[in-house]
Amino acid sequence: MMRIYARVEHGAYVECITPVTYTADLEVVHAGAESRIGKEVPIVERFTPEMVSTLVDITDLNPAPKIGWLYDGEHFAVQVPFEESPEEILAANKLQMDKLLTRASSAMTPLLVALQLGDATIEETELARKWQSYCRSVKSVDLKVKAPAWPNLPAL
Incomplete structure (x- = not known):
């Protein structure tokens, strides 16, 4: 299954990182080796370690969080609008x-x-x-x- 990630900044979901697949084998495929074409490029190969540290795997979350939702380190939640006292x-x-x-x-x-x-x-x-x-x-x-x-x- 291909993974979907939420990029979190300052406790808020700011960007959706969708899967990317290999479109060509970069190395010569040796006899008997399996081609990577169509398989997901691992997230650690796509982004720097700093960027990866801001990502949260949301593939299996139901309901799927939406951009703007808050993230407390464990759970996503809809942002509650500010209400004056x-x-x-x-x-x-x-x-x-x-x-x-x-x-x-x-x-x-x-x-x-x-x-x-x-x-x-x-x-x-x-x-x-x-x-x-x-x-x-x-x-x-x-x-x-x-x-x-x-x-x-x-x-x-």
Whole structure:
């Protein structure tokens, strides 16, 4: 039976090494000697010892591992996608909320000054209301969900 190998790098299956057969006898076949044509070229004749040390025979494994699977030195396993912890999700969402509120605060500052001084235009007053509504919407977002629906910036 011809052998199939997985090349493993940093604990992951990165390349499939399939069999190669002899296509010609390199030496003169002596009387009674068997031809090697069609037989598998041994893996140690195809690659350096360093490369061979990264190979794992997967010929008889069922199910056959696929490129990208993890290898722990004994077993292959499907790579499990990274999942953020609830604490990481909350921290990332708090950071995003802070960024959005900082942006809103920067936009609202000149509008609020105009309102306090009593010389805000109707447009500035309306825009200040939109930014305040936006801030309330940002603060009401559920920060525990992975991809919260952040409100859109106010139309300017």
